Amino acid sequence: MSVLSVASLSKSFGALRAVNDVSFSVREGEFLALIGPNGAGKSTCFNMINGQLRPNAGEIRFAGRNIAGLPPRAIFRLGVGRTFQIAATFGSMTAIENVQTALISHAGETYRFWRPAAARHRERALALLNQVGMRDAALRSSRELAYGDSKRLEFAIALANEPRLLLMDEPTAGMAPRERNELIALVKRLVVERKISVLFTEHSMDVVFAFADRIIVMARGRLIADGDAKSIRENPRVQEVYFGTGKAFEPKPQSAR
Amino acid sequence: MSLNSLLFQALDGLAAASGLFFVAAGLSLIFGVTRIINIAHGSLYMLGTYVAATLANHIGGALGFWGGILTTAVLIGLIGAVIEVVLLRRIYRAPELFQLLATFALVLVINDATLWTWGPEDVLGPRAPGLRGAVEVLGRYLPSYDVFLIAAGPVVLIALHFVLIRTRFGRLIRAATQDREMLGALGVNQALLFTSVFALGSLLSGLGGALQIAREPANLLMDLTVISDAFVVVVVGGMGSIPGAYLAAVVIAEVKALCISIGVVTIAGVAVNVSKLTLVAEFLVMALVLIARPYGLLGRAQSMVRALAEPEDPLRPAGPALKLLGAAAVVALALLPLLARNSPYALVLGIDVLIAVLFAASLHFIMGPGGMHSFGHAAYFGLGAYAAALLVKWFALSMPPALIAAPVVALLGAALFGWFAVRLSGVYLAMLTLAFAQIVWSIVFQWSEVTGGSNGVLGIWPTAPFDNRAALFWLTAALTVVGILLLRTFLFAPFGYAMRAGRDSPLRAEAIGIDVKRVHWIGFTIAGAVCGVAGGVFAFAKGSISPETIDVSRSINGLVMVLLGGIQTLSGPIVGASVFALLQDTIMRQTEYWRALLGGVILLLVLAFPAGIVGGLGKLGTAWRRRP
Ligand SMILES: Nc1ncnc2c1ncn2[C@@H]1O[C@H](COP(=O)(O)OP(=O)(O)OP(=O)(O)O)[C@@H](O)[C@H]1O
Numbered sequence: 070m071s072v073l074s075v076a077s078l079s080k081s082f083g084a085l086r087a088v089n090d091v092s093f094s095v096r097e098g099e100f101l102a103l104i105g106p107n108g109a110g111k112s113t114c115f116n117m118i119n120g121q122l123r124p125n126a127g128e129i130r131f132a133g134r135n136i137a138g139l140p141p142r143a144i145f146r147l148g149v150g151r152t153f154q155i156a157a158t159f160g161s162m163t164a165i166e167n168v169q170t171a172l173i174s175h176a177g178e179t180y181r182f183w184r185p186a187a188a189r190h191r192e193r194a195l196a197l198l199n200q201v202g203m204r205d206a207a208l209r210s211s212r213e214l215a216y217g218d219s220k221r222l223e224f225a226i227a228l229a230n231e232p233r234l235l236l237m238d239e240p241t242a243g244m245a246p247r248e249r250n251e252l253i254a255l256v257k258r259l260v261v262e263r264k265i266s267v268l269f270t271e272h273s274m275d276v277v278f279a280f281a282d283r284i285i286v287m288a289r290g291r292l293i294a295d296g297d298a299k300s301i302r303e304n305p306r307v308q309e310v311y312f313g314t315g316k317a318f319e320p321k322p323q324s325a326r
Numbered sequence: 327m328s329l330n331s332l333l334f335q336a337l338d339g340l341a342a343a344s345g346l347f348f349v350a351a352g353l354s355l356i357f358g359v360t361r362i363i364n365i366a367h368g369s370l371y372m373l374g375t376y377v378a379a380t381l382a383n384h385i386g387g388a389l390g391f392w393g394g395i396l397t398t399a400v401l402i403g404l405i406g407a408v409i410e411v412v413l414l415r416r417i418y419r420a421p422e423l424f425q426l427l428a429t430f431a432l433v434l435v436i437n438d439a440t441l442w443t444w445g446p447e448d449v450l451g452p453r454a455p456g457l458r459g460a461v462e463v464l465g466r467y468l469p470s471y472d473v474f475l476i477a478a479g480p481v482v483l484i485a486l487h488f489v490l491i492r493t494r495f496g497r498l499i500r501a502a503t504q505d506r507e508m509l510g511a512l513g514v515n516q517a518l519l520f521t522s523v524f525a526l527g528s529l530l531s532g533l534g535g536a537l538q539i540a541r542e543p544a545n546l547l548m549d550l551t552v553i554s555d556a557f558v559v560v561v562v563g564g565m566g567s568i569p570g571a572y573l574a575a576v577v578i579a580e581v582k583a584l585c586i587s588i589g590v591v592t593i594a595g596v597a598v599n600v601s602k603l604t605l606v607a608e609f610l611v612m613a614l615v616l617i618a619r620p621y622g623l624l625g626r627a628q629s630m631v632r633a634l635a636e637p638e639d640p641l642r643p644a645g646p647a648l649k650l651l652g653a654a655a656v657v658a659l660a661l662l663p664l665l666a667r668n669s670p671y672a673l674v675l676g677i678d679v680l681i682a683v684l685f686a687a688s689l690h691f692i693m694g695p696g697g698m699h700s701f702g703h704a705a706y707f708g709l710g711a712y713a714a715a716l717l718v719k720w721f722a723l724s725m726p727p728a729l730i731a732a733p734v735v736a737l738l739g740a741a742l743f744g745w746f747a748v749r750l751s752g753v754y755l756a757m758l759t760l761a762f763a764q765i766v767w768s769i770v771f772q773w774s775e776v777t778g779g780s781n782g783v784l785g786i787w788p789t790a791p792f793d794n795r796a797a798l799f800w801l802t803a804a805l806t807v808v809g810i811l812l813l814r815t816f817l818f819a820p821f822g823y824a825m826r827a828g829r830d831s832p833l834r835a836e837a838i839g840i841d842v843k844r845v846h847w848i849g850f851t852i853a854g855a856v857c858g859v860a861g862g863v864f865a866f867a868k869g870s871i872s873p874e875t876i877d878v879s880r881s882i883n884g885l886v887m888v889l890l891g892g893i894q895t896l897s898g899p900i901v902g903a904s905v906f907a908l909l910q911d912t913i914m915r916q917t918e919y920w921r922a923l924l925g926g927v928i929l930l931l932v933l934a935f936p937a938g939i940v941g942g943l944g945k946l947g948t949a950w951r952r953r954p
Pocket residue numbers: 082085087105106107108109110111112113114154326
């Protein structure tokens with residue numbers, strides 16, 4: 070059974086068709102990789118699924134309803150967690166406060182004016198930080214965290230609403246190869262334990278081939294392949310867009326966005 | 327009203343539009359390239375009027391008038407260059423708000439320099455030699471000088487357009503306005519570019535001022551009125567767009583002209599004097615434009631170049647030292663009336679300081695944690711003050727219910743205006759809040775049957791048991807302390823975290839289910855209500871209020887207080903407001919030129935303590951602890 074199914078999704082920016090008639094689905098408990106060269110439209114897909122962008126056309130079915138065009142906060146409430154390509158955390162808060170803020174929102178306590186936020190959901194926040202290996206950094210200001218650590222923190226935040234679906238846009242961008250593998254292994258372990266479905270993008274092919282249950286490939290806004298690691302490796306169209314240009318099976322340099 | 331008179335008024339409007347365009351174009355150019363919002367731009371305009379009128383009067387003749395205008399423009403351009411080199415160059419990297427503070431200090435200094443040089447009397451210029459006559463248009467007489475002004479606007483617009491399109495200087499200006507990184511790549515001498523743009527912008531402002539001498543006398547109020555007009559024009563036209571500035575200047579001038587020519591109309595049996603709308607017309611236009619087109623008529627979304635304020639550290643609950651300090655402050659407040667038996671002035675001053683503190687704390691609530699830089703917080707102060715005063719005047723209410731009504735009315739006003747304001751951010755939000763404050767001001771000013779107009783409301787004295795200074799002081803102190811503690815509690819509660827979350831990263835906040843606009847709207851409303859308390863107390867403390875209560879300068883004073891204390895800390899506004907109010911009081915009693923002194927002090931603080939007083943002390947403390 071699929072948790073998320075996307076049908077004929079399209080988005081244009083002016084004349085540019087960033088996402089063009091894309092359809093795919095994520096099955097329950099699946100660890101699905103969305104790959105493609107820079108500018109393929111991956112982040113744009115994520116942004117439509119989590120409500121940040123309104124699609125020009127197409128359907129996004131999640132939890133039995135069409136969520137296309139709903140605002141991000143409504144989609145969060147339905148059980149979708151999100152991490153960003155460029156880590157987005159609350160810079161004026163400590164790591165644990167970041168997670169607490171998400172837990173507070175999930176518990177519907179945002180409009181409470183009395184009891185301090187710092188006293189709420191502390192244990193649960195610590196447990197989440199512990200799971201992503203950030204317990205020791207709980208009291209550090211999140212804007213002082215190393216980049217890899219902000220990514221972990223984002224992961225903990227994204228888990229706060231006990232999501233059924235996690236959208237992770239380049240969760241390992243800016244990490245060293247070893248750290249990458251560790252983080253993805255951690256994500257995979259947690260999601261298997263909790264039966265969460267994950268849609269993620271990743272530029273390191275080693276990581277993708279090693280961990281993904283299934284891989285879908287985008288290029289220039291279109292979906293060009295869908296299959297397991299072996300069939301993707303051997304797919305001539307994928308080889309063309311990737312190997313042909315000699316590009317992008319490698320991690321891209323930090324400076325690129 | 328005939329069609330002819332309407333057209334005639336429209337022509338008159340075009341003449342006014344030209345003057346407005348010159349200042350606004352300069353402001354827009356400077357903002358586009360340096361990203362500095364130069365509040366002192368209006369002061370340069372004022373200076374231009376004084377200098378040109380003086381030259382024309384003393385030299386006389388066509389040479390004195392026309393030569394004087396050109397000389398003035400160049401001179402003001404040079405003054406602009408000096409300001410850029412001496413002051414602004416040091417603070418380009420500072421958060422935007424600090425630059426605002428610095429340029430505001432310049433406003434104060436220039437105003438007093440003008441007062442010192444020319445005295446308090448208005449300076450009248452001569453009529454323009456060669457253009458003293460009038461031309462007959464549509465059966466009426468339009469002064470030739472107005473015809474000249476009508477033409478001057480488009481001429482300067484076209485000239486500027488050519489400079490921007492055809493010259494290397496112009497290309498650099500456009501590059502800097504649109505894409506700052508590209509500028510670095512072009513290998514440009516940035517310092518020189520910035521100085522020359524500042525000089526050009528100032529020259530335009532000086533020219534605009536100088537050309538006014540044949541229309542209106544130079545006076546000391548011009549700086550703030552002109553700058554708020556120019557802001558409106560720039561925001562309506564779109565930041566950084568010169569054609570936008572002209573378009574906006576024309577639209578606004580025409581709307582005003584239209585209001586005048588319509589005059590009194592009867593709507594459903596009620597006579598409405600539309601010409602009274604002129605004072606608010608521009609702000610109404612701005613509010614409408616910003617709601618429909620958040621980046622102005624011809625503007626584009628600004629790439630955020632730099633944070634508005636410095637990043638801040640996580641909130642820490644009050645430690646033992648701070649709690650002790652707070653308790654000591656409360657005890658001191660409680661004892662002051664007893665200690666100050668023989669110096670009644672201490673209590674008067676004390677009440678002023680407390681009101682300033684509450685005002686600043688409520689502003690800080692939205693400015694700091696909410697990231698909403700309101701330039702019109704005086705609106706809610708004024709709503710509170712007028713609500714209390716008018717209830718006393720018209721319904722003979724006693725003090726307690728009037729004081730309860732104050733925050734309620736301010737809350738309603740803040741809820742209404744805030745709903746629009748939170749849809750914008752940065753400079754645009756600042757300008758929209760300013761517009762709303764001006765609208766409130768104008769309503770109060772114009773609706774004299776109810777509000778007493780410019781005379782205000784008199785005789786609002788506290789009733790028993792608050793009818794003596796000591797009791798009033800205690801009441802003010804209690805309200806202030808409670809207000810601050812409430813705001814503080816909110817900030818530490820989930821709501822405050824949500825508000826900061828929305829400021830830090832709207833993207834992340836929405837992705838975890840926070841309705842950022844709603845949270846910020848509620849924050850705005852809370853701040854308005856608390857500010858309304860300060861306004862209500864103010865009305866009773868002074869015994870009379872006038873539209874000055876809602877003046878732009880009160881809003882700006884609030885900004886100064888918050889920034890002076892340091893926006894990143896919760897105690898900042900308290901310290902800042904106290905220091906500001908005390909400084910203002912002591913300096914004011916020392917010298918006639920208190921504005922200049924205050925400006926000097928602010929400049930010194932900005933250069934020496936870019937993180938505000940409390941922030942600066944905190945940094946000193948950290949350095950001290952970390953010493954080897
Ligand atoms: N807000 C926007 N406005 C205009 N164009 C956009 C916008 N967002 C993305 N694009 C364009 O859409 C295309 C797809 O962008 P997207 O960010 O989805 O690619 P991506 O696959 O995530 O690439 P990367 O691997 O570099 O992150 C790109 O050409 C990009 O420049």
